[in-house]
Amino acid sequence: MTKRVTYYILNIVTVITVTMFFSCNDSFKQVQKIGISENEPIGIEYKTNLKYTDSGKVIANLLSNKYLDYSNRDFPFYEFTDGATLYIYDKENRKSTVVADYAIVYNETNLIDMQNNVVITTHDNRVLKTDQLFYDQSKEWLYTNKPVSFKTEEDLINGNGFDSNSEFTNAEVLEVTGIITLED
Template sequence: MIKRTTTYIVYLVTAFAVTLCFSCKGKGEEIRKMRIKSDAAIAEGTGINLKYTDSGKVTAHLKTPLLKDFSNASFPYEEFPEGVEVTFIDDDGKENIITSKYAIRYKNTNLIDLQQDVTLFTSDSVTLNAQQLYWDQSSNWIFTDQPYTLITADGSRNDGDLFDSNKDFTNFVSLNNVSKQYVKETTEDQ
């Protein structure tokens, strides 16, 4: 009688285990979807220190305390909720540095939206301050529709309500400017 009861228990446990295995088959994807909220980041990184290279040369250096990757969103993006510092290095080794307290990089458009105390400091000592600044990585174009301040190495200053320029500031458009320019005085003998 004991042997028969033990046999029934073994059959019952085996049947239960087999049923569990077959009922879960193919459900892995559904289970993963339930665990990840559609609006949650699929990856997070802390203490990020990335170097971008092109043909073996470092072209950019990105530092951020926190990176959230939303590649699962219908319009994929990366969020830098605690700020970002990026150093761009040109072919001559000159560095341009940009910082902000918050940033988003949209993967499909290569557009970066920098917000809150944005500062761009160029290798030739030009400083651009704004509350929001966009950078189009595809065309190397910088623009904002917010007030900004541009200060050159000699202290000349330009305040405006709109800024649109290539990365070298050689093609520059601004709206509602108030400027203070320093001009070197020369004598007729020179």
């Protein structure tokens, strides 16, 4: 009887061992594919029109010819590689326009990072030029610490840095390096 129990146990152990041996395979290539897919966007969209609303009212509208969706990352974002145009609307629904060659939208922080040839044209025709500009959607605030050129109705102000609310009622060039008074 003990021989028979030992025989059954030996058969069960053998079957389990053989099953485990044949179920193992080389999964290194699968692991490599997972790493690649995590670095690739999960989607590409063309002719994008993203609207940001607050209480049902559009406060910003981002347009682009192409964007890459990296929402599969630990810190998700959207990348706009072919340029972007951002329209910002104030409380009176007046539109200011920000154009850039490249932009990134960070989902978790509600921050838009616009880069390369950034130009803002405000609703009252003031123009800001810089290489990088951030727009905080939650605070409706624009800022940069890069060199800027800000043309108002009277002056052309150069400096390092810019701060403003989305209505441009308190637009300020930081660290002013020069002011040129414009003649009519």
